[in-house]
Amino acid sequence: MVALAIGLSLAGSPVVAQQSVSTNTAQPQSIAFNIPAQNLNSAILSFANKAGIQVFYDVSRVEGLRSTAVRGTYSPEQALAQLLSGTGVSYRFSGNSVSLTRPEAADASSIGADGSTVLETIRVQGQEENAWGPVDGLVAHRSATGTKTDAPLIEVPQSISVVSSEEIKQRGAESVKDAVKYSAGVGVGGSSSSIRSFDNIEARGFAPTPLYLDGTYLPYTGDAGGSPQIDPYLLERVEVLKGPSSVLYGQNYPGGIVNMVSKRPTETPLREVVVGTGSYGRAYTAFDFSGPIADSDQFFYRLTGVATRTGTNIDYTNEKRFMIAPSFTWKPQEGTELSIITHFQRDEGRPDYRPLPYEGTVISSPIGKIDRDFFSGELDYNRYERTQSVVGYDFKHEFDETFSIHHNAKYIYVDDSYKTFFSNGYVTKNGVTDYTRLNRNAYDYASKNSVFATDTNIQAKFQTGEIEHNAIAGIDYKWFKNDYSGYYGWGNTSISITDPQYGTYNRPTLGARWDNRISQLGVYAQDQIKWDNWILTLGGRYDIAWQDDYDILTSTEAEKTNREFTYRAGLTYLFDNGIAPYASYATSFMPYAGFDGNQNPFKPTTGQQYEVGVKYQPPGYDALFTLSAYDLKQQNVPSWDQFGVAYQTGEVHVQGIEFEAKATFFDSLDVIAAASYTDSVYSKAEDGTQGNKVRFMPPVSSSLWVKYNIQDGPLDGLGIGAGVRYSGSGYGNDANTFKYPAYTVFDAALSYDFGKKNRDLEGLVLNVTATNLFDKTYVSGCSYLNACFYGQARTVAANLSFKF
Known part of the structure; x- marks a missing residue:
């Protein structure tokens, strides 16, 4: 038998768990609990951490049980009684500890002299889900x-x-x-x-x-x-x-x-290696190691890495990646933590951007449709390379139960280059279209981007009478530098789509060279105010954004400074049955480079959103449902009249409804469902598109993913999953003169946990997934008449992972 003790230090002696329910005579201080319904073991960990008491119980006797949600202000005993409701588990308080028992036939070796059940005691640092850590399963809380x-x-x-x-x-x-x-x-x-x-x-x-x-x-x-x-x-x-x-x-x-x-360093050892294969010559390997350094209780590490290469369904294309991510955490005392987080990555390959004409993809041309595997580039030209680095740290310190500080900083560097050809419709001579050949443009850029960002905020949790506050006040700074060179070869050599011959093309010439810098300093404050079941969220922010655009080719420079105040207000009501309706209003801004027709620098675009919705966490289930409706506008959108004069009078208006559900039922059935309706319109424009639908935005989409994990019988350890994704028809250009069609594709997954049948293979799991299972040929969208894009062909991947 194994028992768990969570919370304060233990005396180290065995615990005798009594199978009876008692009532604590003392009245402990009430505590605000918010423990969602979940597996009982995790719920007990959350309860013990929040209440600050020890809990003794036999893990095996609560396996497979579900807790009841506990939300509200209760004494520890009231909260525990609600959490255990319907589980058949009883409790007994004794001072600052509690023992849990569940009637079950006892092993003879575990019976004490007085007839009670003797449980071995183990101390575990239980941790409930936190916002910066892993999710237990599918449903985040x-x-x-x-x-x-x-x-x-x-x-x-x-x-x-x-x-x-x-x-x-x-x-x-x-x-x-x-x-x-x-x-x-x-x-x-x-x-x-x-x-x-x-x-x-x-x-x-x-x-x-x-x-x-x-x-x-x-x-x-x-x-x-x-x-x-x-x-x-x-x-x-x-x-x-x-x-x-x-x-x-x-x-x-x-x-x-x-x-x-x-991923962050873990206090408990974690070791995983993964190897994989799949379609188009896929080869994959990854590893993830974490835990204390030399059995220390202060220093922890994590080392994560990936190496992969694969082709794609497009002829001659390939991708390669190598990534290594070391991180380190120091916890000198309770409530103080410093993490250093880094990763370094190298990507390269031969891509093909490949926009294709509407006639030949969505509908047939006189010679049929273009092959989905057709490569429109050049074998010795198309190339992508990227080197990226991230180095940063995250510091947290709790001064006391009221005040804490959170400070982080990161430096991110990306150096990449991209060479490709993209088609521009069929070749036409003397008014006659040759549907066997495509015009091509050459594109070659090199970009070096750097970001330094830091954020510091003070958090205060306190009460004013019956009102609880969770307030933060902070300051952040961001500096972004973009160094870009672009080589363009418009009207390059054409290529045959029926019998492509590679090797004849013209090198592009330098067409753009700039060095742009954007920096932002912001001061913000927010308070989450709780009274009874009401939660009022109020936040405001003032930003100063500096923009410096330097065109190196023309030796021209433009500088501007934008100042903006943004805010959000939201109100939520938490019903005891897990339903939480809410309403909110939020604003945004985004600087915009360039000048209008009067040579005035563009003002930032601004946005406002009204949103109403309801979230639901059903008691007794590991699930979250969200239904929302919103009205969203963006102003100061530039548009150009028939003479090419720019005006910043445009507006985009989006209204929509969204539904999303994630749930795990009976610890074996996972369900993900989503549906969206998006009505996106150019509500104001100078270019004749006012009232038109925004291109490239299908108004209707939905998806469903279901996976069942068999937990007993001869197929114990087998998981079977299936998914379906639907995307509706949308307009392919701003003028709304043509549409691309709706499509539906299916995905699938199989997994097998070898440890379910053989303890010697515990931790060994096979996962096989298939995207576009039935290999449907479809167009996933168009952005103009000569730019339609095929969706992903069937792709199968198999990964074998081993945790030890």
Whole structure:
């Protein structure tokens, strides 16, 4: 028998657990609990940490049981009684400890002289889920992305999608955009799916969605490259905060942000190695080692690495990656922690961007459709190389039960180059179109991007009467440098799509060279105010953003300074049955480079969003459901009239409804469901598009993923998963003159845990995934008439992992 003791130091003697229920005569101080329904063992850990008491129990006797959610202010005994409700587990308080028992036939060797059950005592540092750590399974309950504090997701008055490392593994996602494609309100189709080297993600109708690593902005300049790509094996979770986020992060597009949370050193030993294979010659290996250094209780390390190479369904293309990520944590005392987090990555390969004509992809040309595997570039020209480095630290210190400080800083450097050809419609001579040949343009850029960012905030948890406050006040600074050289070869040699011959092309010439710098200083404050079941979230921020654009070719320089105040207000009500309706209003701003028709520098674009919704955590289940509706606008959008004169009078108006559900039932059935309706319109424009739908944005999308893990019988250890993704038809240009069609594709997964049948193989797991299982040929989106993009062909990957 094994028992668990959590909380304070133990005397080290065996514990005799009595099978009776007693009532504590003393009335302990009431504590605010927020423990979601989950497996009982995890719930007990959360209870013990929050109540600060010892809990003794036999782990085997609570296995497979589920807790009841505990939310509200209770004495420890009241909270424990509610948590154990319906489990058949009884409790007995004794001073500052409690023993749990569950009636069960006892082993003779464990019977004491007095007839009680003697349990071996082990001390464990129990930890509930925290916003910067791993998720236990599929369903996250906490996040820091929406508040910069460790907050329950149900209390954040905006929609947030959290993809855990378990979900990433389960679905076989090999990029961040693969990880989020089952999330509501998120788009990764069209050119986003074609450019595999970047994580181009759309959120609520806006692109690109800014990417963050541990709350730090990652450099990205759109098609000009210079963006790091974070390998999902490096991450504990990926979080999509939908809607304006400037109140916490400064300048951003209004659709939302994607924040990736790195793996951190662990206090308990962790060792994993992975090897894999798959379609198109895929070869994959990864490792993850973590734990204390030399059995220390203060110093901890983690070393994570990935090496992979693969082809794609496009002829002659390939990708290679090597990544190593060492990190280190020092915990000199309780409540104080310093982590140094780094990673270094090298990517290279032969890509093919490959936009293709509408006629020949969506519909047939006179000679049929273009082969999905067709390579439109040059074998000795197309090339992608990237070197990226991240070095940073994260410091946390709790002064007392009220005040704490959180400070972090990161330096990120990316050096990449991209050479490719992209087609520009069929060759036409004397009014006659040759549907066998494509025009091509050559593209060659080199970009060096650097970001230094630091953020410091003070957090205060206190009460004023019956009102609880969780307040933060902080200051952050960001400096971004983009050094870019672009070589362009418009009207290069054409290529045959029926019998391509490679080797004849013209080298492009220098067309752009700039050195741009953006810096931002922001001061922000936020308070999460709780009274009874109400939660009011108020936040405000003032930013100063400096922009210096230097065109090296023309020796011209433009400088401007923008000042902006942004804010958010949200109200949530927590019903005792797990339902939490909310309403919020949030604003954003984003500096915009360039000048209008009067040579005035463009003002920042601004955004505002109204959002109402309801979140639901059903008691007794590990699940979270979110239903939201929003009205989102972006102003000061530049548009150009028929004479090419720029005006900053444009506006984009997006209205939508989103539903997302993640749940694990009976510890064996995982379900992910999402559905979105997005109505995105050019509500104001000078170029004749006013009233038109925004191109490249399918209004309807939905997805469903289900996986069942067999837990007994001859197939114990086998997991079977299946997914379906639907994307509706959308307009392929701003003029709304043509559409690309809807599509539906299926995914699948199989896993097998060898340790379920053979203890000698414990920790050995096989995971096989298939994307586009039935190998459907489809167009995932169009951005103009000669730029339609095929979706991903069937791709199978098999990974064998071993934890020891």
